[in-house]
Amino acid sequence: MLKSQGEDMEWKMNGLFTPNIIDIEASGFGSNSYPIEVGVVNQLGEKFCRLVKPQAGWCHWDTQAEKLHGISREMLMQKGVSVKLICTELNAFLDRQTVYSDGWVVDNPWLIKLYQYAQMNMTFRISPLEMILTESQMTLWHSTKNQVSRAMNIRRHRASSDAALIQTTFVQTRALDTLVS
Numbered sequence: 001m002l003k004s005q006g007e008d009m010e011w012k013m014n015g016l017f018t019p020n021i022i023d024i025e026a027s028g029f030g031s032n033s034y035p036i037e038v039g040v041v042n043q044l045g046e047k048f049c050r051l052v053k054p055q056a057g058w059c060h061w062d063t064q065a066e067k068l069h070g071i072s073r074e075m076l077m078q079k080g081v082s083v084k085l086i087c088t089e090l091n092a093f094l095d096r097q098t099v100y101s102d103g104w105v106v107d108n109p110w111l112i113k114l115y116q117y118a119q120m121n122m123t124f125r126i127s128p129l130e131m132i133l134t135e136s137q138m139t140l141w142h143s144t145k146n147q148v149s150r151a152m153n154i155r156r157h158r159a160s161s162d163a164a165l166i167q168t169t170f171v172q173t174r175a176l177d178t179l180v181s
Contacts, residue, residue: 017043017132018043018167018170018171019043019098019099019100019129019132019167019170020040020041020042020043020094020097020098020099020100021040021041021099021100021101021102021129021163021164021166021167021170022038022039022040022099022100022101022107022111022126022163023038023039023040023101023102023103023107023159023160023162023163023166024037024038024039024101024103024106024107024110024111024159025037025039025065025069025071025157025158025159026065026106026110027054027058027060027061027062027065027073028060028061028062028064028065029062029064029065029106030060030062032059032060033060033062033065033110034052034054034055034058034060034110034113035052035110035111035113035114036051036052036054036069036071036076036080037049037050037051037052037069037071037158037159038050038052038086038090038111038114038159039158039159039160039161039162039163040090040093040094040099040160040163041160041163041164041167042093042094042097043097045167046093047160047163047164048089048090048093048160049158049159049160050081050085050086050089051071051075051076051079051080051081052076052080052081052083052086052114053076053077053080053081053082053083054073054076054077054080055083055117061073068157069157069158070157070158071158082118083114083117083118084118084119084120086114086118087114087115087118087120087122088118088120090122090124091120091122091123091124094123094124095123095124096123096124097124097125098124098125098126098127099124099125099126099127100126100127100128100129100131100132101126101127101128101129102128102129102166104126104127104128104129104130105128107126108126111126129166129170132170133170133173134174134177136173136176136177137170137173137174137176137177140173140176140177141169141173144169144172144173144176145165145166145169147172148165148168148169148172149165152164152165152168
């Protein structure tokens, strides 16, 4: 059952809230790019991660983006999963919940593209992470994220690793914010 907006915000601000986090890796950085990997960490710490099999017409490939995430087009063709299956699994994993993104301005259009090609509707909401960050958390964000990254010993820039890093950074900055307040 979904909480009312008032109950939901009160729950988020009282320190009991750990957000669902999504991160998407893509074929490039422009409007012709498309999602190639979707990673989510839910409130319980459970992970979802899938490589996306490119669709017909998804031709744009940026070698700079590949250097960043380390996923080749060949890997996607061999190990990628159909957009229909990914969307079905994402809907089941996040059904009627809100998932937050620290890159909403690019992640949201990539999700829309994914669901459009699957000819499905999302049964969850995606929202910018900034909607639930306090000003203090925003101030602490980058230095805390760097510390968390070192502590988690993340060696690759991949969607599920990034989602876990973002979620842990949220929890750590909230704890620091509580100590300061």
